[in-house]
Amino acid sequence: MHPAVGSARNAVRASLEEAGWPSRILVACSGGPDSLALSAAVAHFARRGRIPAPGGGSHPLEAGAVVVDHQLQEGSGEVARTTARVLAELGLEPVRVVAVEVQLAGEGPEAAARSARHAALLAEATERGADAVLLGHTLDDQAEQVLLGLARGSGPRALGAMRRVRGRFVRPFLGLRRADTLDVCVAEGLEPWFDPTNEDPTFMRSRVRSAIMPFLEAELGPGVAEGLARTASLLGADADYLDDEARRAYTALAEVGPQGAEVGPQGAVLRRVVLDADSLRALPSALRGRVLSLAVTELGGQPTFERLGAVERLLDRRGSAGPIEVPGRVSAYREPRRKGARRSEPYGRLVLVSHR
Structure with a gap:
């Protein structure tokens, strides 16, 4: 057995163990070398109906596959159908081709395609009762x-990048190089499809892949990719901890409507989140921004670095009382001091309101 094939199978086994040994899974496959190699590794276990566990024993395993056709390239339907036939021959069952409509308005083509793809994959998983x-x-x-x-x-959440297990999505190959997946395809006699957009300099990720990463490896020596991936692992763990602490602080501080909800134009009741300003100000900066982000998200807004900074400045006793507008039709303001209060008394609470 080729070493890359063994590494791929071990990676699948380790990731499924981390995910809690799901018994019914789906593989998302584009036909490219990475997902095709993953499909072959999963099919090795699926054909046997079980996957061995470390220390002995095994767990049941059923594995199907989904090929998402984004319909953004000429001939994409034929590529998807060819890929589906290969997956069925590998022993994955059932295999489905799902065509999606990519909504390009409001975000870049890569992000829009990813959103459409993930939505389709989760819908398929729900329909088929797949756990991962x-x-x-x-x-x-x-x-x-x-x-x-x-x-x-x-920030650290984005730099933490992808996790091996997050929700129902599992990424077994985050410890393998792209060259390893090509070796798997060769060893398994598979002919992958190569997406032409990966070489298209129009896309920033393609420029990073084809030009910037090779330049860094040439100038800084081998190991750049491994170092960056290690950074993601370290920052991801830190971000998880800070996010958990922020959620605890938010739960303790936030008063979420409808209690005390405000009345807007035409008598509409506006949802709001109220935070005690002094308690919020006392939090470490790393948690304060996260708590504000949770409040904005609670109301359906889109927190951005610049707007969250403006909201946080409302806590400055000498600053404006607002309102500060946040994308997603959310505004924030600081309540004034109570009438007749001394100058030494604190300002009122921080209020975020949804205008949806």
């Missing part, structure tokens, strides 16, 4: 994601 959907992202994808996040000035 396996995706073929590799260590190289992880490194590229971190590099893109650094270029955009992202």
Whole structure:
């Protein structure tokens, strides 16, 4: 057995153990080398109906596959159907081709395609009673994601990038290189499809993959991709901890409508979140911004770095009382001091209101 095939199968087994040994899974496959190699590794266990556990014993396993046709390229339907036939020959059952409509308005084509694809995969998983959907992202994808996040000035959650298990999505190959998946395809006699957009310089990720990462490896020496992926792992663990702490603080501080909800134009009742300003100000900065982000998200808004900073400045006793507008039709303001209060007395609470 080729070493890459063994590594791929071990990666699948380890990821399913981390996911709690789901007995019914789906593999998302585009026909590219990464997802095709993943499909072959999963099919090895699915044909036997069980997957061995460390230390002995085994767990039942049923595995199907989904091929998402984004309909963005000429001939994409034929590529999807050919991929589905290969997956069925590998022993995955059932195999479904799902065509999606990618809504390009409001976000870039890559993000829009990802949103449509993930929605379709989750819908298929729900319909078939699957506990997990396996995706073929590799260590190289992880490194590229971190590099893109650094270029955009992202925080630790974005730099933490992809996790091996998050919700129903499982990514077994985050410890394998893209070259390993090509080796698996060769060893298994599979002919992958190569997406032409991966070489299209119109897309930033394609430029990172084809030009920037090779340049960094040439100038800084080997190991750049592994270093970036390690950064993602470390920051992801930190971000998880801070997010958990922020959720605890938010639960303790937030008063969420409808109690005390405000009345807007035409008598509409507006949902709102009220936070005690002094308690919020006392939080460490790393938690304060996260708590504000949770409040905005609670009301259906889209927290951004700049707007959250403006909301946080409302806590400054000398600053404006607002309102501050946040994307998603959310506004924030600081209540004034009570009438007749001394200058030494604190300002009122921080209020975020949804105008939906």
